[in-house]
Amino acid sequence: MLDIERVRGKVERTNAIPTIPLVIRKIVKAVENPATSPAAVSRLVSSDPALTAKILKVINAAMYGFVARISSVNQAVVLLGMNVVRALLLGISMFEMMEQTTVGLWKHSLGCAIVARLLAQKKGIFDPEEASVAGLLHDIGKVVLSVQFPKEYQMAVTTARDRSMLLPDAETEIFSMTHAAAGAYFANTWRLPEFVVESIRHHHQPSATKAAPLHTATVHMADTLVKAYNVGFSGDTFVSAVHGYAWEVFDFSEAQMKEIFAEIGDTTAQVDDFFKNPKK
Amino acid sequence: MLKISVESVEPGAVLAKPIVSDTGITLIAEGVEVSGPIKKRLASMGITEVFVTGKRVPGIPKEEFVANVNASFIKTEGDPRMDAMKRALLAHIEELY
Numbered sequence: 001m002l003d004i005e006r007v008r009g010k011v012e013r014t015n016a017i018p019t020i021p022l023v024i025r026k027i028v029k030a031v032e033n034p035a036t037s038p039a040a041v042s043r044l045v046s047s048d049p050a051l052t053a054k055i056l057k058v059i060n061a062a063m064y065g066f067v068a069r070i071s072s073v074n075q076a077v078v079l080l081g082m083n084v085v086r087a088l089l090l091g092i093s094m095f096e097m098m099e100q101t102t103v104g105l106w107k108h109s110l111g112c113a114i115v116a117r118l119l120a121q122k123k124g125i126f127d128p129e130e131a132s133v134a135g136l137l138h139d140i141g142k143v144v145l146s147v148q149f150p151k152e153y154q155m156a157v158t159t160a161r162d163r164s165m166l167l168p169d170a171e172t173e174i175f176s177m178t179h180a181a182a183g184a185y186f187a188n189t190w191r192l193p194e195f196v197v198e199s200i201r202h203h204h205q206p207s208a209t210k211a212a213p214l215h216t217a218t219v220h221m222a223d224t225l226v227k228a229y230n231v232g233f234s235g236d237t238f239v240s241a242v243h244g245y246a247w248e249v250f251d252f253s254e255a256q257m258k259e260i261f262a263e264i265g266d267t268t269a270q271v272d273d274f275f276k277n278p279k280k
Numbered sequence: 281m282l283k284i285s286v287e288s289v290e291p292g293a294v295l296a297k298p299i300v301s302d303t304g305i306t307l308i309a310e311g312v313e314v315s316g317p318i319k320k321r322l323a324s325m326g327i328t329e330v331f332v333t334g335k336r337v338p339g340i341p342k343e344e345f346v347a348n349v350n351a352s353f354i355k356t357e358g359d360p361r362m363d364a365m366k367r368a369l370l371a372h373i374e375e376l377y
Contacts, residue, residue: 164354166355224365225365227352228349228352228353228365228366228369229369230345230348230349230352237351237352238352238353238354238355239352239353239355239356239362240355240356241355241356241359241361241362242361242362242365247361254364254365254367254368255368257364257365257368257369258368258369258371258372260368261368261369261372262372262375265338265372265376266281266282268338269282270283272339273283273284273285
């Protein structure tokens with residue numbers, strides 16, 4: 001078992017990874033300074049056209065169900081706020097650098113973003129865009145752990161599968177923490193918005209957060225539905241029971257769940273297309 | 281209704297949503313068959329994706345889909361609400377094929 005402080009230290013130093021593009025590190029730093037204007041952030045992002053295109057593609061897919069609603073970084077900053085755009089930039093660049101090995105996780109996360117938005121819209125309880133951001137980033141801890149501890153993370157996934165365990169249990173055996181805790185350390189280090197940090201940390205236990213219970217319950221429910229449907233692969237072979245608190249928020253009948261699965265089915269096809277046509 | 285890339289539109293496919301310009305003018309109406317000339321027109325307008333009518337068949341055989349669902353839900357068997365979720369998903373799969 002790895003020492004918890006060592007794991008935490010490496011997770012929090014993920015910003016030292018050279019594969020996080022320089023421009024992203026610059027942007028994330030710039031946004032921390034309250035004096036930075038949205039226009040300055042847009043300029044930084046737009047200085048890398050390939051990155052800009054990728055980011056806009058993912059934002060439109062996750063937030064607006066593949067409808068190209070946002071066409072410039074400036075617009076994204078105005079619509080979503082700097083902090084959210086910053087969280088997205090970081091998350092997207094983390095996923096992009098892992099693309100080869102974690103397409104399954106990327107698909108799962110994108111699916112989760114779309115379904116979280118759908119659930120938030122259905123219930124009308126809070127900003128659907130925040131729900132998609134939280135959904136997109138909820139498993140960022142898996143990416144961070146597999147970047148910092150590639151062999152050990154692979155071992156956690158195979159252990160869970162071979163011993164019929166839930167993935168977080170296998171992670172705890174190896175890392176002394178789950179991907180949820182690791183993701184929250186990472187998100188905290190990068191000062192991502194509180195609702196993002198909280199829904200990452202508690203997405204298995206939504207009643208544990210006081211700061212963002214609805215976001216967290218939404219991500220928890222979306223995560224379960226997407227796993228059940230087998231959209232992508234989260235690394236977890238089994239679906240865990242939905243937490244009582246999330247059922248209170250989303251008291252769906254069997255017929256309503258069937259309708260939701262039909263909507264997820266349409267989404268799955270789009271998620272698959274999204275990864276099939278990288279040039280789009 | 282499916283959203284697919286113009287390249288992968290099969291012969292006989294019909295637009296499920298019209299192609300509308302930025303200013304709101306309908307350029308190609310709903311219900312029009314996406315034939316070769318229409319594909320060329322779409323390409324000249326820089327449109328890469330369209331909505332067509334029809335149902336998408338999942339990429340895996342039904343038996344495999346059902347087996348995956350059964351395997352995923354092993355840990356929650358006996359939990360009434362999770363059993364309902366599983367039934368809802370299986371009923372949805374039944375309609376897909």
